[in-house]
Amino acid sequence: MFVWRTTVKLHDTDAAGLLFYGHQFKMAHDCYEALLESIGFPMAWWLRESDCFLPIVHASADFKLPLFVGDKIEIRLRVEKLGQSSYTLAQDIVDSKGRSVGTVTTVHVVVDKKSGRKTPIPDKFRAALEKL
Amino acid sequence: MFVWRTTVKLHDTDAAGLLFYGHQFKMAHDCYEALLESIGFPMAWWLRESDCFLPIVHASADFKLPLFVGDKIEIRLRVEKLGQSSYTLAQDIVDSKGRSVGTVTTVHVVVDKKSGRKTPIPDKFRAALEKL
Amino acid sequence: MFVWRTTVKLHDTDAAGLLFYGHQFKMAHDCYEALLESIGFPMAWWLRESDCFLPIVHASADFKLPLFVGDKIEIRLRVEKLGQSSYTLAQDIVDSKGRSVGTVTTVHVVVDKKSGRKTPIPDKFRAALEKL
Amino acid sequence: MFVWRTTVKLHDTDAAGLLFYGHQFKMAHDCYEALLESIGFPMAWWLRESDCFLPIVHASADFKLPLFVGDKIEIRLRVEKLGQSSYTLAQDIVDSKGRSVGTVTTVHVVVDKKSGRKTPIPDKFRAALEKL
Numbered sequence: 001m002f003v004w005r006t007t008v009k010l011h012d013t014d015a016a017g018l019l020f021y022g023h024q025f026k027m028a029h030d031c032y033e034a035l036l037e038s039i040g041f042p043m044a045w046w047l048r049e050s051d052c053f054l055p056i057v058h059a060s061a062d063f064k065l066p067l068f069v070g071d072k073i074e075i076r077l078r079v080e081k082l083g084q085s086s087y088t089l090a091q092d093i094v095d096s097k098g099r100s101v102g103t104v105t106t107v108h109v110v111v112d113k114k115s116g117r118k119t120p121i122p123d124k125f126r127a128a129l130e131k132l
Numbered sequence: 133m134f135v136w137r138t139t140v141k142l143h144d145t146d147a148a149g150l151l152f153y154g155h156q157f158k159m160a161h162d163c164y165e166a167l168l169e170s171i172g173f174p175m176a177w178w179l180r181e182s183d184c185f186l187p188i189v190h191a192s193a194d195f196k197l198p199l200f201v202g203d204k205i206e207i208r209l210r211v212e213k214l215g216q217s218s219y220t221l222a223q224d225i226v227d228s229k230g231r232s233v234g235t236v237t238t239v240h241v242v243v244d245k246k247s248g249r250k251t252p253i254p255d256k257f258r259a260a261l262e263k264l
Numbered sequence: 265m266f267v268w269r270t271t272v273k274l275h276d277t278d279a280a281g282l283l284f285y286g287h288q289f290k291m292a293h294d295c296y297e298a299l300l301e302s303i304g305f306p307m308a309w310w311l312r313e314s315d316c317f318l319p320i321v322h323a324s325a326d327f328k329l330p331l332f333v334g335d336k337i338e339i340r341l342r343v344e345k346l347g348q349s350s351y352t353l354a355q356d357i358v359d360s361k362g363r364s365v366g367t368v369t370t371v372h373v374v375v376d377k378k379s380g381r382k383t384p385i386p387d388k389f390r391a392a393l394e395k396l
Numbered sequence: 397m398f399v400w401r402t403t404v405k406l407h408d409t410d411a412a413g414l415l416f417y418g419h420q421f422k423m424a425h426d427c428y429e430a431l432l433e434s435i436g437f438p439m440a441w442w443l444r445e446s447d448c449f450l451p452i453v454h455a456s457a458d459f460k461l462p463l464f465v466g467d468k469i470e471i472r473l474r475v476e477k478l479g480q481s482s483y484t485l486a487q488d489i490v491d492s493k494g495r496s497v498g499t500v501t502t503v504h505v506v507v508d509k510k511s512g513r514k515t516p517i518p519d520k521f522r523a524a525l526e527k528l
Contacts, residue, residue, distance in 0.1 A: 009426050010439055011284045015179055015277035015333050021188045021238075022161060022275060025154035030405050037466065043406055044466040047147055056153045060192035069279050070433065070440040106153075141294050142307055143416045147409035147465050154407060162273050169334065175274055176334040201411050202301065202308040279443055285452045285502075286425060289418035311411055320417045324456035370417075 001078045002038065002132055004031040008071040019067040025059060028091045028104035031075040039128040051113055052122065057086075058107040065101040072096045079129050085110045085118040087129060133210045134170065134264055136163040140203040151199040157191060160223045160236035163207040171260040183245055184254065189218075190239040197233040204228045211261050217242045217250040219261060265342045266302065266396055268295040272335040283331040289323060292355045292368035295339040303392040315377055316386065321350075322371040329365040336360045343393050349374045349382040351393060397474045398434065398528055400427040404467040415463040421455060424487045424500035427471040435524040447509055448518065453482075454503040461497040468492045475525050481506045481514045483525060 006027060014020040033043050046054060067073065074094045081088040086109045093102040112119040121129070138159060146152040165175050178186060199205065206226045213220040218241045225234040244251040253261070270291060278284040297307050310318060331337065338358045345352040350373045357366040376383040385393075402423060410416040429439050442450060463469065470490045477484040482505045489498040508515040517525075 007429075007433075009422075010278045010280070010429060011286060011422050011425065013279035014274045015279070015281045016185065016187075016274070017279045017281075018187075020161075020275045021191055022154055022157035025157055026405075026407050029152075029154060029407065033403075033406060033466070037403075042466050044464060047465065053148065055148075055150075055195065055198075057195050058193070059153055059195075061190070063187065063189050063191075066187075068440060069443065070429070070438050139297075141290075142297060142410045142412070143290050143293065143418060145411035146406045147411070147413045148406070149411045149413075152407045158273075158275050161275065165271075165274060165334070174334050176332060179333065200308060201311065202297070202306050280449065280451075282451075284425075285455060286418055286421035289421055293416075293418060317412065319412075319414075319459065319462075321459050322457070323417060323459075325454070327451065327453050327455075330451075 001076055002031070002035045004034045004075045004077070006030065006073060006075070008067050008069055008073065010069050012067075013069050017068065021061070021063055024061055024063065024093070024102055024104060027073075027093070028061075028075065028106065031077055031091060032089065032106070035077055035132075039131075041125055041128065050122075052119060053111045053113055054108045055111060056106050057109050059105065061102060061104045063102050065095070065099060067095070067101055073101070077132075079132050080105065082121070082126065082129055085120050087121065133208055134163070134167045136166045136207045136209070138162065138205060138207070140199050140201055140205065142201050144199075145201050149200065153193070153195055156193050156195065156225070156234055156236060159205075159225070160193075160207065160238065163209055163223060164221065164238070167209055167264075171263075173257055173260065182254075184251060185243045185245055186240045187243060188238050189241050191237065193234060193236045195234050197227065197231060199227070199233055205233070209264075211264050212237065214253070214258065214261055217252050219253065265340055266295070266299045268298045268339045268341070270294065270337060270339070272331050272333055272337065274333050276331075277333050281332065285325070285327055288325050288327065288357070288366055288368060291337075291357070292325075292339065292370065295341055295355060296353060296370070299341055299396075303395075305389055305392065314386075316383060317375045317377055318372045319375060320370050321373050323369065325366060325368045327366050329359065329363060331359070331365055337365070341396075343396050344369065346385070346390065346393055349384050351385065397472055398427070398431045400430045400471045400473070402426065402469060402471070404463050404465055404469065406465050408463075409465050413464065417457070417459060420457050420459065420489070420498055420500060423469075423489070424457075424471065424502065427473055427487060428485060428502070431473055431528075435527075437521055437524065446518075448515060449507045449509055450504045451507060452502050453505050455501065457498060457500045459498050461491070461495060463491070463497055469497070473528075475528050476501065478517070478522065478525055481516050483517065
């Protein structure tokens, strides 16, 4: 499991006074980028140097409890499924009282930059994801 | 069905050159707000005057084809399910060639502002959603 | 002058109930992108085909009256200054009552993609800006 | 001076590959919110409990060097001016090499929630800002 902490910002909220639903996906991606960096495969590397892209092909989220500006949250990310050329990440967003306030699940596919086709998850990256 | 058109903006994209996945949910909400206004229940009315909130409790999306800055898209929204105190909206994002490039599904619950509890969909709003 | 119309979206607002100040710059850029397309130099062309980039080197804004979700606004853009290798755009945001609610000014520099240095505004683009 | 550190996220960038100009204002506000919390006046308190709002009436920024996804930045905030009922914050964004890559300046006015008029900066808040 990978754990990342952040604070809900004013621009994450909307005039209803709470986190805007779409921004929960942004926060989940922030956690994912922190994970990639922590295991030695930062997003900048994928964009500039890798032979592959990692597009998200599916995403879903549950919104269980409201989040307000200033709320401290902890995002707990785990690899839910590790396929041949795709992987699924499940994130649980936990507030300062330890309650799960929301979840985000994303399905990522590994695509070869040249051919534009699916390609197996690179071995070293797979090994890093397996260790989580 | 409700149809809404927009253009992918530069700030909807990221350094991978394409629409950032989380922003597809923003575009879907823009379409939903346009729908609410078109049927006489604009978002500002829900926030200021209505007795109810309409929080999103679940959302999911498929990302089928990449979207670039400047792409013209049409979002086709339909009511997938109309329950007692919740409704599900299904949106299909179609590019200028008529291809479905992505979908967004959201589940909304009607909550009484005072009690904070689920409450039936208001009759006039239900009637407006049924007409779509 | 170039005129562009839009509506304040829920995700443009924050928990204070009004437009988040940073999003005024986003709306101004949306108008700028609409301008670029209307004069035949769309943003996608600059990114993919042109020899130049057009980075913003300075921006400023005044916030005069609050904007709420659903507010209809008109953005009036004019070229304030057309230099050798830079140009300044001044945008006035006007609400449905005709009041100026805010302004945005941006300074853009033309940079050669290969050398990374300032380069004169391309002639045809200059001519298009002069016509506004 | 107040110092806050963050990392440029993928959704802070756009298809030009760099930080989207408008998002520099978002990062500056994140730093401001961290400051408010650190001096005991968190944003949530202003929104829910204080008698005043603190709207931004003017903002400006310089963009000196490009920022990419994953870049580590330090934002150095200082109070540039402390008036009767307004204050000006100057922020300098410094990259991991110690270079100033951009600046943001914001002018905030203290407004009484009931009357909607300018009111003096509350004494304790003024004292906290003076200590920076």
